[in-house]
Amino acid sequence: MTLINVKVAKVTREADGIKSFTLAKPGLFKLPAYEPGAHIDVHCGEGIIRQYSLCGDPADRRKFMIAVKQGDPSRGGSDLMHLAVKEGDRLEIGSPRNNFPLDEDAPHTVLLAAGIGITPIIAMADRLHALGKSFALHYFSRATGHTAFRARLADGAYAEHVHFYEGLERAQTGNRLREILATPVAGGQVYMCGPGPFMDAAEALALENWPADAVNLERFAANPALAGAPTHAFEVELARTGVSLQVGADETILDVLDANGIDAAFSCEQGVCGTCVTDVIAGTLDHRDSFLSDKQRAAGKQMCLCVSRANGDKLVLDL
Numbered sequence: 001m002t003l004i005n006v007k008v009a010k011v012t013r014e015a016d017g018i019k020s021f022t023l024a025k026p027g028l029f030k031l032p033a034y035e036p037g038a039h040i041d042v043h044c045g046e047g048i049i050r051q052y053s054l055c056g057d058p059a060d061r062r063k064f065m066i067a068v069k070q071g072d073p074s075r076g077g078s079d080l081m082h083l084a085v086k087e088g089d090r091l092e093i094g095s096p097r098n099n100f101p102l103d104e105d106a107p108h109t110v111l112l113a114a115g116i117g118i119t120p121i122i123a124m125a126d127r128l129h130a131l132g133k134s135f136a137l138h139y140f141s142r143a144t145g146h147t148a149f150r151a152r153l154a155d156g157a158y159a160e161h162v163h164f165y166e167g168l169e170r171a172q173t174g175n176r177l178r179e180i181l182a183t184p185v186a187g188g189q190v191y192m193c194g195p196g197p198f199m200d201a202a203e204a205l206a207l208e209n210w211p212a213d214a215v216n217l218e219r220f221a222a223n224p225a226l227a228g229a230p231t232h233a234f235e236v237e238l239a240r241t242g243v244s245l246q247v248g249a250d251e252t253i254l255d256v257l258d259a260n261g262i263d264a265a266f267s268c269e270q271g272v273c274g275t276c277v278t279d280v281i282a283g284t285l286d287h288r289d290s291f292l293s294d295k296q297r298a299a300g301k302q303m304c305l306c307v308s309r310a311n312g313d314k315l316v317l318d319l
Contacts, residue, residue: 003043003092004031009063011087015141015148018116019082020067022056023093030061034096036123037191037218040064041094041267041275042077045084050077051273053119053193053218054096055149057126064093067148069116099274099291100218102127106189109135110180112202114194118148120218121193129158138180140165140173140198173198177205184210193218212294219272219290229288234310238262238319239281253305257319264305264319271307278305283315 010022025031039053056065071078085091102124103109109128113121118139128135137158141147144166153162165176181190181202190210192202199219206215231249236256238245247256254276257264267275271289280303287297289304296302303315 003094006031006064006091006093008085008087008089008091011085014067015150016143016145017070018067018146018148019070020055020065020148021081021085022063022065023091024063031064032095033061034058035098036102036127037100037120038096038098038123039100039120039273040066040096041273042066042081043092044077044080046076046080048076048080049267050081051268053100053123055119055122058123067116067119097274100191100193100216102191103189104128104131104133106187107134108185108188109133110185110188110190111135111137112140112177112180112190112192112194113137114140114198115142115146116148117192117194117198117218117220119193121191122149122153124191125153125158125161129161135161136180137162138165138176139163140168140176140194143167170197174201174205177202181205181209184214189214189216191216195220229286231309234312235314236310237314237316239316240319247309252307253309253315253317257305262319266306269306271304274304276305277302279318281316281318284311285309285315286311 006023006025008021009024012020014020034054035058039051041049042052043049052066052068054064055067068078068081070082100120111121111124121137125135125137147164147166190206192199199217203215203217233249234247236245236247236253245256245260247253254264254266265275267273272291274291280301285300285303286309288307291304292302
């Protein structure tokens, strides 16, 4: 994958524990085009790669903007971004990829965000406003001080479309989501992004009233309920070479490939980014990712090597 060298042009505190980073190329160089919902791989340092949604203006090809919440605990990436990266530094990034595309033709769009989940959602709101489309943005946060981009949303051109819910208890959040999602719009779409508990509640409530193909979500990590399910050992055959490998109950396919010197693309190692998605030739799958759609999982033709496994004794992969 070709990497792009960028300069950290600006670092801004957007909320408690959240900073935005403006990444730029000098002169007349244009960064790759992208659409709302896209993210980039950021090489944070110390061999750590993380995915961050683009939340700036897609029309401005001179710079990208991302926002990063410092994790508690951090897996390394957010600490590096918050504590080590400063204005003037150089970073390497990948080209934008979009696993969370916006349907710009929907007659009405409901946007739901919680916490740092605002990053892809604010880009969608910007685009829908630019197109003159009907939409509503509902933003949940722990408190006013944790609401990223609050001034941009509250004082911006589409402020009347934005609704803030700050400091609600879990039951109150559920009640509010139920009200928001109670009445589906024919042909409308719902987009949601946020922490796991918020996403679980919002997805379940949306599916009570909206068609499944109208409910779109992006998670920060694989579903913990799936990730914590029991595991067993199985065999993986690599169809292109005929090599067979044993995957232990406490190993991932990606671990085994790496240990045997076999290259396979990967990035997040959490079943979120889709970098390691691989075609499956034979075998039944135990999907544990948050990247593939329900339709793709049911088809059984692809899997995320970093978290998903075999349901039986053997898989044959197109590797």
